Amino acid sequence: MTDVRVRIAPSPTGPLHIGTARTALFNYLYARHHGGTFVLRLEDTDVARSSTAYEQDILDGLHWLGLTWDEGPGVAGEAARGGYGPYRQMERLDRYRAAADRLLAEDRAYPCYCTKEELDAERARLEAARLPPRYSGRCADLTPAERAAFEADGRRPALRFRIEPGLVAFDDLVRGRVEIDASALGGDMVILRADGTPLYHFTVVVDDAAMRISHVIRGEDHLSNTPKHILLFRALGEAIPAFAHLPLILNPDRTKMSKRKSQTAIGDYIAQGFTREGLVNYLALLGWSTGTEEEVLSLDEIASRFDLDHVQKGGAVFDRERLEWLNGQWIRRLEPVELVDRLRPFLAAEVAAGRIDRQPTDDEVLTLVPLIQERLPVLGAVGELIGFLFRERVELDPALLVPKRWDAATALQGLAAAREAIGAVGPVRFEADELEPPLRALAEARGWKAGDLFMAIRVAVTGRTAAPPLFDTLVALGRDRALARLDAAIEVLAAAA
RNA sequence: GCCCCCAUCGUCUAGAGGCCUAGGACGCCACCCUUUCAAGGUGGAGAUCACCGGUUCGAAUCCGGUUGGGGGCACCA
Numbered sequence: 274m275t276d277v278r279v280r281i282a283p284s285p286t287g288p289l290h291i292g293t294a295r296t297a298l299f300n301y302l303y304a305r306h307h308g309g310t311f312v313l314r315l316e317d318t319d320v321a322r323s324s325t326a327y328e329q330d331i332l333d334g335l336h337w338l339g340l341t342w343d344e345g346p347g348v349a350g351e352a353a354r355g356g357y358g359p360y361r362q363m364e365r366l367d368r369y370r371a372a373a374d375r376l377l378a379e380d381r382a383y384p385c386y387c388t389k390e391e392l393d394a395e396r397a398r399l400e401a402a403r404l405p406p407r408y409s410g411r412c413a414d415l416t417p418a419e420r421a422a423f424e425a426d427g428r429r430p431a432l433r434f435r436i437e438p439g440l441v442a443f444d445d446l447v448r449g450r451v452e453i454d455a456s457a458l459g460g461d462m463v464i465l466r467a468d469g470t471p472l473y474h475f476t477v478v479v480d481d482a483a484m485r486i487s488h489v490i491r492g493e494d495h496l497s498n499t500p501k502h503i504l505l506f507r508a509l510g511e512a513i514p515a516f517a518h519l520p521l522i523l524n525p526d527r528t529k530m531s532k533r534k535s536q537t538a539i540g541d542y543i544a545q546g547f548t549r550e551g552l553v554n555y556l557a558l559l560g561w562s563t564g565t566e567e568e569v570l571s572l573d574e575i576a577s578r579f580d581l582d583h584v585q586k587g588g589a590v591f592d593r594e595r596l597e598w599l600n601g602q603w604i605r606r607l608e609p610v611e612l613v614d615r616l617r618p619f620l621a622a623e624v625a626a627g628r629i630d631r632q633p634t635d636d637e638v639l640t641l642v643p644l645i646q647e648r649l650p651v652l653g654a655v656g657e658l659i660g661f662l663f664r665e666r667v668e669l670d671p672a673l674l675v676p677k678r679w680d681a682a683t684a685l686q687g688l689a690a691a692r693e694a695i696g697a698v699g700p701v702r703f704e705a706d707e708l709e710p711p712l713r714a715l716a717e718a719r720g721w722k723a724g725d726l727f728m729a730i731r732v733a734v735t736g737r738t739a740a741p742p743l744f745d746t747l748v749a750l751g752r753d754r755a756l757a758r759l760d761a762a763i764e765v766l767a768a769a770a
Numbered sequence: 771g772c773c774c775c776c777a778u779c780g781u782c783u784a785g786a787g788g789c790c791u792a793g794g795a796c797g798c799c800a801c802c803c804u805u806u807c808a809a810g811g812u813g814g815a816g817a818u819c820a821c822c823g824g825u826u827c828g829a830a831u832c833c834g835g836u837u838g839g840g841g842g843c844a845c846c847a
Contacts, residue, residue, distance in 0.1 A: 431845050496842075562783055588776075
């Protein structure tokens with residue numbers, strides 16, 4: 274195999290989509306596995322819908338995932354890389370123009386003076402007759418005089434590429450041989466708008482050829498467009514790259530994953546506390562497998578195992594539960610200091626939202642890591658787990674203070690007795706090992722199940738029924754605050770009674 | 771409507787003619803561990819391999835058809 278050059282060509286018309294990220298990942302993996310080059314190209318020719326904010330989101334997201342590109346455009350603070358630039362299509366207009374001129378000169382393309390209204394009407398007519406939409410070719414054989422008349426009329430022409438009849442076939446690396454008759458392509462296609470800007474199907478071919486892309490790895494939604502591209506490669510006299518069409522990522526109803534039915538923006542997953550390791554691992558396994566029973570794999574491990582042979586043909590439903598499981602696997606594998614690092618912005622968000630009073634120090638969080646590491650499906654869950662430690666007071670629901678097997682009076686007694694037992698442990702000895710024996714003894718002496726007593730205490734000091742282990746929780750809280758919260762809980766319970 | 775693609779537990783998948791009385795994972799259920807929640811361990815339910823027909827001594831695997839699903843058919847990408 275010659276030099277492997279692959280690319281991801283996002284369009285900055287929206288935030289980084291999960292499907293784009295997956296396609297980028299597969300291209301990256303293919304490049305890394307084969308020692309090839311991974312190119313990033315921005316397809317920004319839809320000026321009306323493109324924005325630099327989206328562009329930034331896409332670049333940041335890819336970067337965050339660890340999908341570094343070998344060649345790509347210059348971005349804030351970073352110079353362009355690669356010898357095939359520029360890598361923004363709006364900066365390559367001269368090339369599309371030149372390619373279009375060549376096609377025009379060779380009569381492979383022709384000016385089309387049809388207006389939007391005329392084309393819409395034509396399409397509507399075909400649709401009403403239950404026929405497939407297709408351009409009639411009305412402007413295909415205009416005489417010079419007719420063209421001059423349109424021009425005189427002030428009409429600006431679009432440029433159409435002639436789709437010649439015939440069968441177009443290619444060997445897709447995941448689907449095998451695919452054959453499509455050119456007559457099913459919808460007629461001659463517009464490659465340049467009336468304003469002179471090029472269209473996707475044209476730019477993608479001109480650029481893939483110019484950038485010497487060897488393998489086009491993209492979503493299955495482009496499978497039936499591929500013959501158009503092949504025809505263009507041929508007309509331009511360029512080598513045709515290999516194609517690999519990946520299965521689509523699906524909504525739960527098995528339609529193409531969409532913003533309407535699923536969470537599609539990578540940024541939202543990042544904001545919720547998914548890790549790059551978990552997301553990459555999950556995305557790689559959506560439509561690909563190692564062929565073995567290995568599942569928890571790093572980006573490098575995946576790259577070393579990656580191949581197109583094990584890419585699935587059928588679409589894959591996005592399963593958030595499985596993603597959360599994998600994410601938890603990766604959170605548990607993080608070094609404690611690394612976890613502290615990753616948790617910092619999520620704790621800051623808790624402060625910003627007013628859910629905790631202050632940002633915990635790194636040291637504080639580090640001592641809590643053993644208590645929370647295996648309890649975080651996503652980093653964003655950290656607030657629920659340890660928020661009670663960094664809040665002046667906790668909201669207490671009197672009902673929760675009474676364990677299921679107890680009544681309010683017992684709970685009141687239990688909390689009072691616990692307050693006394695905990696208070697009896699001096700500040701110097703305030704350790705988990707010192708707290709557990711007296712509280713167990715207390716439960717035994719009163720004939721309570723230890724779990725019930727512990728639950729009442731847990732709710733009193735954390736406000737929740739689910740929390741890290743109780744004695745560690747008390748220690749983390751500190752003697753004074755633990756006692757104060759028990760007092761407050763007793764008060765709340767007494768008031769409710 | 772036309773064209774193309776696809777089809778194994780609810781979901782992600784293993785499976786390249788005999789190793790399949792179809793394996794793993796998520797989720798679910800039970801039990802163990804246990805102060806709650808997790809994590810971990812053990813076990814379980816869950817797939818007539820969409821259906822029909824062929825090829826073959828033998829088919830989840832090959833072929834044909836049917837059905838179902840999806841995608842594409844723009845002066846969007």
